[in-house]
Amino acid sequence: MTDHIPPVDAAAFRAAMRLPATAVTVIATGEGDARQGLTASAVCSLSDAPPMILACINRNSKVLPAIRANGCFSANFLTEAQSAVAARFAGMTKVYGAERFAGGAWSRLATGAPVLEDALSVFDCHLDCEHDSPTHAILIGRVAAIRQDDSARSLVYTSGTFSYPAALSA
Ligand SMILES: Cc1cc2nc3c(=O)[nH]c(=O)nc-3n(C[C@H](O)[C@H](O)[C@H](O)COP(=O)(O)O)c2cc1C
Numbered sequence: 764m765t766d767h768i769p770p771v772d773a774a775a776f777r778a779a780m781r782l783p784a785t786a787v788t789v790i791a792t793g794e795g796d797a798r799q800g801l802t803a804s805a806v807c808s809l810s811d812a813p814p815m816i817l818a819c820i821n822r823n824s825k826v827l828p829a830i831r832a833n834g835c836f837s838a839n840f841l842t843e844a845q846s847a848v849a850a851r852f853a854g855m856t857k858v859y860g861a862e863r864f865a866g867g868a869w870s871r872l873a874t875g876a877p878v879l880e881d882a883l884s885v886f887d888c889h890l891d892c893e894h895d896s897p898t899h900a901i902l903i904g905r906v907a908a909i910r911q912d913d914s915a916r917s918l919v920y921t922s923g924t925f926s927y928p929a930a931l932s933a
Contacts, residue, residue: 784921784928789852790818791864791877792829792836798861798877799829802853804920805899806838814906816886819899825860827900834890835874836904839882842915846925848879849918872908883917885910 791800805819816838820827830836841849850856851866858865868880872887879885888904895901916927 781922784919784926787841787849787918787920787925788818789839789841789848789879789882790820790826790830790836791839791869791879792826792833793861793877794875796861797829798864799826800852800863800877801826802849803838806840809903814886814909815891816888816904816906818902818904819896820902821899830890830902831893833876835876835907836888836890836902837872837874837876837878838886838888838904839879840884840886841879841918842881842883842912843918843927844915845879845882845918849920849925872910874907878910881912881915882910883912883915 785804788803788806789800790803793799809815809817848867852863869877872878874887886906887908888906891903891905893900893902
């Protein structure tokens, strides 16, 4: 029945996938000059008991070996006021490594991973395990500490643009 459907190529996949709005996080790990972080939208809840999240990180990212070495990472969901942080950690301003952290105020909670002040929700995680895909590592994080700002609004990414849901702006 489905023989006539052509295979999905990468451009068609990207065109469809860029439409749905996603939350935007910064994944961060390390201390001082060894800090590493990147902007990631492939981050979501896995379970609430035990509290676990998953994050998909490109195999070429410098953040991945740092997370493995440290055994921990934070997932910092950004607010509408933090699109510049998102751009910085996505490499759009051509800064790398610890220099990316100059664009915000950072502290620590339970694991020692850097956590972003004024983020929407912060999940401070021990690295529980890792699964393989051809291009990305799927990291499972065991949540050791949480922080949130109930008064803030979520930054989202849709159609190649940082935005926030209009329904939340009323
Ligand atoms: C909105 C947005 C979402 C992204 N989501 C991811 C993601 O989920 N996983 C990932 O590995 N890279 C993601 N990226 C790309 C990384 O942020 C980017 O490649 C970054 O420069 C990687 O850092 P590195 O060069 O230090 O490894 C995303 C970029 C943007 C703009």
